[in-house]
Amino acid sequence: MNILVCLKQTFDTEERITIENGRISEEGVEFVINPYDEYAVEEAIRLKEKHGGEVTVLTIGPDRAEQALRTAMAMGADKGVIVDIEELDDAVDEHTIAKILHATIEEEDLEYDLILCGSMAVDDGSSQVGPRLAELLEIPHVSTIVKLEVDGDKVTVEKDVEGDLEIIETKLPLLVTAQQGLNDPRYPSLPGIMKAKKKPLTRLELDDLDLDEEDIKAKTEITEIFLPPKKEAGKVLQGDIPDQVKELVQLLHSEAKVI
Amino acid sequence: MGKHVLVLADVREGKLRNVSLEALAAARTVSAGGTVTAAVLGSGAKDLAGTLAEHGADKVVVVLNKELDQYTTDAYFQAYKKVIEEVKPDVIFTGHTAVGKDVSPRLAARLGLGLVSDCTQVELDGDKIVFTRPIYAGKAFVKKVFTEGTVFATLRPNNIPAGEPDASRQANVEEVTVTFAADSLRTLIKDMVKKSTDGVDLSEARVIVSGGRGVKSADGFKPLQELANLLGGAVGASRGACDSGYCDYALQIGQTGKVVTPDLYIACGISGAIQHLAGMSNSKVIVAINKDPEAPIFQVADYGIVGDLFEVVPLLTEELKKLLADQA
Numbered sequence: 001m002n003i004l005v006c007l008k009q010t011f012d013t014e015e016r017i018t019i020e021n022g023r024i025s026e027e028g029v030e031f032v033i034n035p036y037d038e039y040a041v042e043e044a045i046r047l048k049e050k051h052g053g054e055v056t057v058l059t060i061g062p063d064r065a066e067q068a069l070r071t072a073m074a075m076g077a078d079k080g081v082i083v084d085i086e087e088l089d090d091a092v093d094e095h096t097i098a099k100i101l102h103a104t105i106e107e108e109d110l111e112y113d114l115i116l117c118g119s120m121a122v123d124d125g126s127s128q129v130g131p132r133l134a135e136l137l138e139i140p141h142v143s144t145i146v147k148l149e150v151d152g153d154k155v156t157v158e159k160d161v162e163g164d165l166e167i168i169e170t171k172l173p174l175l176v177t178a179q180q181g182l183n184d185p186r187y188p189s190l191p192g193i194m195k196a197k198k199k200p201l202t203r204l205e206l207d208d209l210d211l212d213e214e215d216i217k218a219k220t221e222i223t224e225i226f227l228p229p230k231k232e233a234g235k236v237l238q239g240d241i242p243d244q245v246k247e248l249v250q251l252l253h254s255e256a257k258v259i
Numbered sequence: 260m261g262k263h264v265l266v267l268a269d270v271r272e273g274k275l276r277n278v279s280l281e282a283l284a285a286a287r288t289v290s291a292g293g294t295v296t297a298a299v300l301g302s303g304a305k306d307l308a309g310t311l312a313e314h315g316a317d318k319v320v321v322v323l324n325k326e327l328d329q330y331t332t333d334a335y336f337q338a339y340k341k342v343i344e345e346v347k348p349d350v351i352f353t354g355h356t357a358v359g360k361d362v363s364p365r366l367a368a369r370l371g372l373g374l375v376s377d378c379t380q381v382e383l384d385g386d387k388i389v390f391t392r393p394i395y396a397g398k399a400f401v402k403k404v405f406t407e408g409t410v411f412a413t414l415r416p417n418n419i420p421a422g423e424p425d426a427s428r429q430a431n432v433e434e435v436t437v438t439f440a441a442d443s444l445r446t447l448i449k450d451m452v453k454k455s456t457d458g459v460d461l462s463e464a465r466v467i468v469s470g471g472r473g474v475k476s477a478d479g480f481k482p483l484q485e486l487a488n489l490l491g492g493a494v495g496a497s498r499g500a501c502d503s504g505y506c507d508y509a510l511q512i513g514q515t516g517k518v519v520t521p522d523l524y525i526a527c528g529i530s531g532a533i534q535h536l537a538g539m540s541n542s543k544v545i546v547a548i549n550k551d552p553e554a555p556i557f558q559v560a561d562y563g564i565v566g567d568l569f570e571v572v573p574l575l576t577e578e579l580k581k582l583l584a585d586q587a
Contacts, residue, residue, distance in 0.1 A: 013514045013534045017398040024399065035515050094364070095373055122514050123395055126376035128364035131332075135368035140445035141332065143361045146508075156449075161357045162460050163509040165452040170445055180515055181508035217407075219373025223389070224402040231540060234561035236552070241566045242574055248546065248562055249578040256544045256561065258466075258523040259490070259582065 001053035001150065001172075003044040004112040005077065006101055006133065007037035009061050009068035010123045019225055023090075033068045036118025039178035042185035043148060044116050045076035051150060054078045056110055060100055062086055066201065073196035074188030080201045081108060087206060093218040094124075098132035100216060103209045105137070108202065112173060113153075119144045119177040127177075134175040142168055144179040260386070261293025265348035267339055268299040268311060269356050275299075275307050277463055278354035280421035282414050283315040285381045286352055287422065289388050293349075296320060297430075298342045300327040300335065305432060312430035314422060319430045320346060322437055326444065333444045335362045338437050340369065345435055348409065350388065352381075355413035356462070363413050374411045375403050379418040379520070379541075396514035396537035416463045417520050454509060459493040461510070466492030466523045469512060469539070472499040473528015473549065473568055480506060482572040483527055489576055489583070495519065495539075497529045513538035525575075527568040531556030548572065 011017075012030040019025065033041065044055045057072040058081045059065050069080035083104055085092065104110070115137075117130035127143070134141035146165070147158035150172070159166040160179045188196070235251075237244040252259045264286040268279040279297075286295045297316035299307050304321035311319050322338045339362060343351065353359040355377045367374040379400075380391035388410055390403045461467065468487040470480055480494060487494045495517070496510040512519055514534040524542035529535060531547070531554055539545070540559045547560035548571045557563045564571050 011395065013537075016533065017395050019399065024394075093373055094376075095367070095371075098364075098368060125394060125396060125518075126374075127360045128367070128374055128376060131361060131364035132368035135365040141365070142446060143332075144357070160509055162462065163507075164454050166448050167450040167452070169447045169449050179508075180511065219408050220375055220403050220405050222401045222403055225394075225399060226401075227399050228397065228541065231559045233558045234545075234563065236557060236560075236563040236565060241564070241570055244564050244566070245571060245574040245578050248564060248575065249582055251562055252523070252544070252546070253582060256523075258544045259579065 001047060001051045001113045002111045003047060003053060003055045004105070004110055004115045005037070005040050005044045005055065005057045005072065006115065006117045006129070007041060007057055007059050007068060007072060008034045008118070008121050009059065009065040010034040010121055013122055017227065019227060022225060024225065031064060031067065033071055034118050034121045036120055036122070036178055036180070038185045039180065039182040040116035040118050041072045041075055041077060042183045043178060046183065047114070047148070047150060048076070056081065058101065058104065058110065059083070060085055060097055069201060070196050071188060073199045074192040075186055076192065079199055081110065081204065082201065083204045083206070083209070085206055090222070091218050093220045094126055094128035094132060096216045096218050098129050098136060100206075100209065100211070101129070101133050102136040103211050104204065107209055108204070114150070114172055115175040117175065117177045119179045130175060130177040137175070139173045139175055140170055141175040141177070142170065143177040145176045146179050146181040148176060148182070262290050262349040263294045263296065263347070264290045264350040264352060265343065265346050266295065266297045266316065267351065267353035267359070268297050268307070269354045269358050270299060270301060270307065273303060275310055276354060276356065276416070277421060278356060278414060278416040280314045281416065281419045282352040282354060283311065284422045285414060285419050286350070287315040289350060289381060289383055291383060294318065296346050296348065298322070298339065298346070300338050302328055308430060308432045310424070312428045313424035313426055315428070316430045319432045320435055321432060322435050324437055324439070326439055329448060330358050331444060331446055331448065332361055332365065333446065334439060336365050337439060337443065339366055341437050342435050343370065350410040351412070353413055355415045359413045363411065367411055370409070372408050372411045373405055374413070376413045377415050378412050379415050381412070381414070381419060393518065396518050397541050398537050415520070454507060459491065461493050461495055461512070461517050461519055464493035464519070464521050466490040466525070467495045467512070467519055467521045467542075468492055468525045468527065469495035469497065469529060470500050470505070470527050471497040471529030472503060474500055474505055477505050479569070482569065482576070486525070486572055486576045486579070489579055490523070492521070497535045498532070526556050526560070527572055529556055530554045531559065
């Protein structure tokens, strides 16, 4: 079975956000595989271990994003493809990304029975690219999955629907997006890390893809980036616990007016 | 010039979700005197037309196929696509819910549209619609506009106030018919397992009582659940509690997990790691209950009690019961 994983390198979730010259500063920031994409990578490797086949990891990003692919290859993915779109600067939205992924898959002849993506990225958090890509490829998708079983071309998935579970049957080819709870991603082993350095990595730039500039032009743009107002630390109540609780209830009722 | 705004209404268990009413309020604002059309799917759709009208719809489009009684991507995609092609709106709004998140990107891809997801604010600046949305789970925000094409956005529940219903408002109901080709519905729902607590969804809950490692066990969530039940709220959790196996990952609030903005967030035994704070610090009022006075959660809390949650939470439930009884 050929499995394709689309992943994004993101800030580590520990990072604080600072803004410099109207942009999010990357200075000193540690980057990781987007946690939801990491579930996708892990699931792909488990499927390969069970059914055989090949796992390809695909990303769009600057040079630093190669590290995310190497990590995925250290976990067990077989090969990587990175598309550098730095020439587009920030004139990129989810429409652009899905179009470029689609073009890359078609033109590089990346074969797939199954495509895995994260259900969202922890930076932009828009949950768009997976379903958009499935539509462009004209294959079905199931989002926010927490369990996946493949038997021949028959697929059974469990989908998280705001806390409830749907058990869904469908067929390959298919795109799924990984929700938290799907699996517990492995740490790359030392031999895995050594091997990953030698695994094949294809580097592409926009010019390598047959894309019409108009066709990938972003439909939306960011006009402002700002930090939320800093929350003032509030009142820590004093006294015996029962008195504190009484005071809290009064405050919630008459001051905060939420009860 | 007024705009024609289409609201794709979201139905859960036969009822309109509140976020659909919020979307109608946003639609009225940006339509600036134009028309607001609501679309609702499923065999019971006509019954919901009145509520949609009272909340701002001038016209209600229904698609009544029984295949639409339960959400599946392919059926909703085809129905919405047909509705959009017939209504020809300038603007499309829907909720950033399980349905909205799943179908909207597919529609946008097919129709060649941009999509701004998970908006917390919608404003008109002259003729332009300006969307505000969180990035990094609320550690920062961006304002976005469309540079071309139909405007399409999903709105985060609980952020844009729904207007008061106006009983005098009525809407024309129009039926759009869709025929599903036999092989066009490619996923089949075999079963549904209810796991959510008392039907109050975290993303729409007005009150959330949330537990961390300090809850110590699955049983430790019981007093939190009692408090949540009393207030008609939902129970949430920190990653620590989920990783420790005290509760399901579906309850997790944070940068991985859900981002929530309830009116009242009560954090019990949660220290307040930055990832958790990202997911809840935009709640309107935050109460922290923690044994450790140095816990970072106190830095974002409006009210804090330094103490054992197993002592504080049951007392809090009792006191609130008294207050609610006095009010009744």
